[in-house]
Structures are given as structure tokens and as C-alpha cells.
Amino acid sequence: MTDERMKAQMGSKDGFIAALDQSGGSTPGALRLYGIEDSEYSGDAEMFRLMHEFRVRIISAPAFTGEKVIGAILFERTMDGEAKGKPVPAFLWQDRGVVPFLKVDKGLEEEKDGVRLMKPMPGLDSLLARATKLGVFGTKMRSVINRASKGGIAAIAAQQFEIGEEIAEHGLMPILEPEVSIKAPDKKDAEAILLDELTKGLDALPAGRQVMFKLTLPDVPDLYAPLIRDRRVLRVVALSGGYTRDDACRRLAQNHGMIASFSRALTEGLKRSMSEAEFDRALAASIDEIYQASKIKVAA
Numbered sequence: 613m614t615d616e617r618m619k620a621q622m623g624s625k626d627g628f629i630a631a632l633d634q635s636g637g638s639t640p641g642a643l644r645l646y647g648i649e650d651s652e653y654s655g656d657a658e659m660f661r662l663m664h665e666f667r668v669r670i671i672s673a674p675a676f677t678g679e680k681v682i683g684a685i686l687f688e689r690t691m692d693g694e695a696k697g698k699p700v701p702a703f704l705w706q707d708r709g710v711v712p713f714l715k716v717d718k719g720l721e722e723e724k725d726g727v728r729l730m731k732p733m734p735g736l737d738s739l740l741a742r743a744t745k746l747g748v749f750g751t752k753m754r755s756v757i758n759r760a761s762k763g764g765i766a767a768i769a770a771q772q773f774e775i776g777e778e779i780a781e782h783g784l785m786p787i788l789e790p791e792v793s794i795k796a797p798d799k800k801d802a803e804a805i806l807l808d809e810l811t812k813g814l815d816a817l818p819a820g821r822q823v824m825f826k827l828t829l830p831d832v833p834d835l836y837a838p839l840i841r842d843r844r845v846l847r848v849v850a851l852s853g854g855y856t857r858d859d860a861c862r863r864l865a866q867n868h869g870m871i872a873s874f875s876r877a878l879t880e881g882l883k884r885s886m887s888e889a890e891f892d893r894a895l896a897a898s899i900d901e902i903y904q905a906s907k908i909k910v911a912a
Contacts (some may be wrong), residue, residue: 613750618749619648619785621682622785626679627695627887628681628871628872628903629741633875637719639660642663646663647883664690666884675895676710682871685711688714696797701746704771715752716733716740720755728756729768748848750784752786754788754789768806769810787825788823788824788825790827792828803828805852814845820842823846827848827851829864829870840869840870850873
């Protein structure tokens with residue numbers, strides 16, 4: 613069953629979603645940015661242990677609370693782990709007031725027709741059942757658009773909505789993430805096609821169903837305003853997509869009603885070598901900058 617308190621927070625509260633969902637492929641890069649080189653660990657188990665320690669350091673920092681961070685997206689191993697003696701989802705909600713989400717996709721297929729669809733997700737039903745028992749509110753799944761291919765983007769949207777319906781049937785809130793690459797040569801055109809396909813997907817939803825979207829910051833400010841206003845959309849959040857934090861926040865501030873769901877932009881500048889006081893100050897500054905850019909803005 614949907615937790616109405618979590619739903620209310622995600623639907624209308626000022627703040628942003630922290631994306632703490634780096635998985636196997638992106639974890640080494642995230643650790644290097646944190647100051648841990650590949651030579652300092654051996655094997656996946658040690659790599660994920662170090663990443664878990666980094667994430668626990670973030671979510672237990674004084675500034676990481678529901679006052680500004682209204683949600684957090686977790687990798688499966690993080691969901692199954694503990695923070696301060698509690699399952700991570702319970703710690704986030706009960707101790708920090710942060711709504712927990714789970715990344716459920718298993719990576720991307722090879723590019724075809726300008727896009728990369730999601731790989732099959734064997735065991736999705738059992739994963740969703742486990743997430744529900746752990747108190748997770750919703751899920752996130754990512755696919756990627758590399759050029760303005762109408763057929764490819766239509767396939768991306770169809771896949772996102774199809775799996776989103778399976779997720780919703782478990783009582784979880786799906787975040788659909790059809791990312792438009794910031795390197796796409798025709799990014800503006802791709803985003804226009806995507807808006808059209810997402811609108812078609814919304815029109816086909818069962819009565820009473822809601823979804824969330826996680827979208828690349830668009831080249832045209834307020835492009836996604838129709839989605840933000842749609843009652844079938846609980847929230848539209850932005851991914852940083854490789855932009856620096858300052859650039860991402862500047863772009864976000866131009867999009868009324870859109871809030872952040874940043875990963876690299878959130879952890880930019882955080883280092884393992886920092887003292888706890890230094891780490892907490894740097895994270896607090898990052899959180900405040902993203903929060904200010906995410907505050908609900910009403911279009912003139």
C-alpha cells in the first residue's frame with residue numbers, strides 16, 4: 613500500500629531527491645571521484661563495501677534530512693544494507709525523514725535506432741516484493757536517448773510505461789527515466805519528440821494511476837511544464853546528466869516546478885580524506901545549492 617505521508621512529501625514538498633544508486637558499472641568512477649583509486653580494492657565485494665560506507669557517510673550527515681532532501685534513490689545492495697544498525701530504507705524514513713526509492717533496471721542494451729533500451733529484468737517481481745517489505749516507496753529505471761529518432765524514442769517511452777505499470781501493481785511509485793544524453797547532437801529535437809511520446813503514455817494510463825518522471829534538463833526552459841501540471845504526474849525531477857553542479861542548478865532554476873535528482877552533482881567535491889567536519893560542511897553546501905535551485909517556482 614502507498615504510504616500517504618511519503619506520497620504527500622514527494623508530491624508537494626520543497627526539496628530534491630538524492631540519487632545514490634550507482635551500480636556496478638558506475639561505482640569505480642564514483643569511488644575515484646571520492647578519492648579511492650581502483651588499486652585500493654580487489655573484487656566487487658570490497659568495491660561495494662567501500663561504496664556503501666561512502667553512502668552511509670552521506671545519509672547520516674547532519675544536513676541530509678527531509679528538510680531539504682525529500683527522497684533518495686538507492687542501489688539494490690544499498691537497500692539491503694544497514695545504516696546505524698537499521699535497514700537503510702527504515703533509517704532514511706524513520707531517522708532522517710527521507711523517502712526511499714530503489715533503482716530496478718539492470719543496465720542498458722546496445723544502441724539501436726539512436727537509443728539504448730533497458731535490458732530484461734529477471735526477478736523483478738521478487739525484487740519489488742522485497743522492496744515493499746523494506747518500506748521502499750517507489751522505483752527508478754533508466755534508459756538513454758542519443759539522438760532524435762522518433763521510432764527509437766517511441767520504443768523507449770513504451771518500455772518505460774510498460775514496466776512502470778508492473779511496478780505500480782506492486783503499490784510502488786514508478787519513476788520513469790528516459791534520459792536524453794547531453795551529448796546528443798540534436799538534443800532539443802529529441803526532447804520535443806520525448807515530450808510527445810510521454811504525453812501519449814500518460815493518456816494510456818489506467819484511471820487513477822500516477823507516475824513520476826526523471827528527465828534531462830531541457831534545452832528549452834519549461835519544456836516539460838505540461839507534464840508538471842498533469843494530475844497523472846506526481847512529480848517531475850531533473851537529472852544532472854554530466855553537467856557540473858553550478859551549471860545543473862542554473863539550468864534547473866529556469867524550469868518552474870521541476871526539482872533536482874542529482875548524483876554526481878550532489879557528491880561533487882566530497883573526498884574520503886576529509887575530516888567529518890569538512891565532509892559535513894561540503895555536503896551541506898552542496899545540498900543547500902541544489903535545494904535553492906529546486907524550490908518550487910511559479911511561472912510568471
